[in-house]
Amino acid sequence: MLNSEIGLRDLVDNPKSIFYLLGQEDKDELQHHISLSHYKKNEFIYKEGDKPNGFLVLIDGKVKIFKEGVGGREQIIRMTKPLGLIGYRALLGDETHNGSAVTLEESLVCTISPDFIFNRALKNTDFSFKIIRKLSRELGFSNARTVTLTQKHIRGRLAESLILLKDKYGFENDGTTLKAFLSREDIANLSNMTTSNAIRTLSTFASEKVIAIDGRKIRILDANRLERISKLG
Amino acid sequence: MLNSEIGLRDLVDNPKSIFYLLGQEDKDELQHHISLSHYKKNEFIYKEGDKPNGFLVLIDGKVKIFKEGVGGREQIIRMTKPLGLIGYRALLGDETHNGSAVTLEESLVCTISPDFIFNRALKNTDFSFKIIRKLSRELGFSNARTVTLTQKHIRGRLAESLILLKDKYGFENDGTTLKAFLSREDIANLSNMTTSNAIRTLSTFASEKVIAIDGRKIRILDANRLERISKLG
DNA sequence: TAGCTTTGATGCTATAAAACATACAGCGAA
DNA sequence: TTCGCTGTATGTTTTATAGCATCAAAGCTA
Secondary structure, eight states: OOOOSSOTTHHHHSTTSTTTTSOHHHHHHHGGGEEEEEEOTTOEEEOTTOOOOSEEEEEESOEEEEEEOGGGOEEEEEEEOTTOEESHHHHHHTSOOSSEEEESSSEEEEEEOHHHHHHTGGGSHHHHHHHHHHHHHHHHHHHHHHHHHHHSOHHHHHHHHHHHHHHHHOBOTTSSBBSOOOOHHHHHHHHTSOHHHHHHHHHHHHHTTSEEEETTEEEESOHHHHHHHHHHO | OOOOSSOTTHHHHSTTSTTTTSOHHHHHHHGGGEEEEEEOTTOEEEOTTOOOOSEEEEEESOEEEEEEOGGGOEEEEEEEOTTOEESHHHHHHTSOOSSEEEESSSEEEEEEOHHHHHHTGGGSHHHHHHHHHHHHHHHHHHHHHHHHHHHSOHHHHHHHHHHHHHHHHOBOTTSSBBSOOOOHHHHHHHTTSOHHHHHHHHHHHHHTTSEEEETTEEEESOHHHHHHHHHHO
């Protein structure tokens, strides 16, 4: 059962939403162009090669976007949290999806019609500008990822992924437990390594007291050290 | 000496230029916001960490954009041809440059003031939209690169790079010689491998009659086979 | 509950690619 | 001319990590 901190209302009310800056008239119009979909854990929202059918905003849950590579091996490109955008790149680029989106937990996704986006939202230069800024930053992130995933060694890549998870989802109330419970396979796919090596390296980090592991719960004990491992490569 | 096929005039006259769709009034105004810089081969246009000081368009020459990774090892993120944009991501994302730009040959670069871009061009929704489309596609490209550079084996990565060069710069009049004369080191940095391995693998391709090498001149003899090597990983 | 499947953990082996070493050709400077 | 310097080429060694096998524990389901 979803116990959402964020509801559909936040789509226009929450300053973190990209639609927050629209005028009231556009916000009212928006209501006529949205639909809401519910997904169970591990369900596909779209698949690589699909034609985008809308501008998607995650309302609640967690979603991974990944690409299939050589031999079907998947690389997680990014992960989304509530009010994050999904599949907008393909829609705005007028291309098919170049990655697949799968829920990591039960999720709520809001679909906004392409018509509203292209004929209404993007006519607003503030909105366009916000999209441009978002795309620019994500491109910067992607370029940086390309370099770290190719050049860092396995420990550095794993450390970077853990920091990424921390930055994206934050901690539980205890201030150390990551608020994301991924399988070892997903952690591996995020870090460009095999599942075995993800497990092995997590164990090593635990034995070095950098993290503590309890099933899928990961506690970061020494964030500075983790940062150093990541920087060092 | 530059013998440019493309001149400053093309900035507004050439349909391939991003400024082509501006209205005449904006085009006239643009003239007051540009300056032209000349660079010799292997000169820095900007460095990683620099604050962007304008929206740059390559008028003539070739430029590589690369990021420094672990131990100063460089990864070429992309390359530009005339009328291509340079460093626009950082400007539009309001960030510092996350990569460096260096000329591969003598080049001419046009700088457009941020003021014109933000207060004039981006107020035009068609222009904004074109930028959005460009960023979206480049982001798709970057994501795809991340996967291939991490997952493909050395032969696949090199084959992909050669195809990339072909797609970007095309062939000489003979229809087989790549119109880009990179050092082995640059080819290696484009393909995420060491210089030794780039040289070795190029030699192997040559012995397999997939390509022919004569110094920096590379002729693609069997494009289909190259494509297969790239796809196979 | 038992049996099946999935996930996590660990050791071993094979191998791709980096690192290192060396050689040589071309080129500009002294 | 000789001396370095840079770029290219190639052989050898070392190392990181993928791949595989095995086992334990947990979770599911019939």
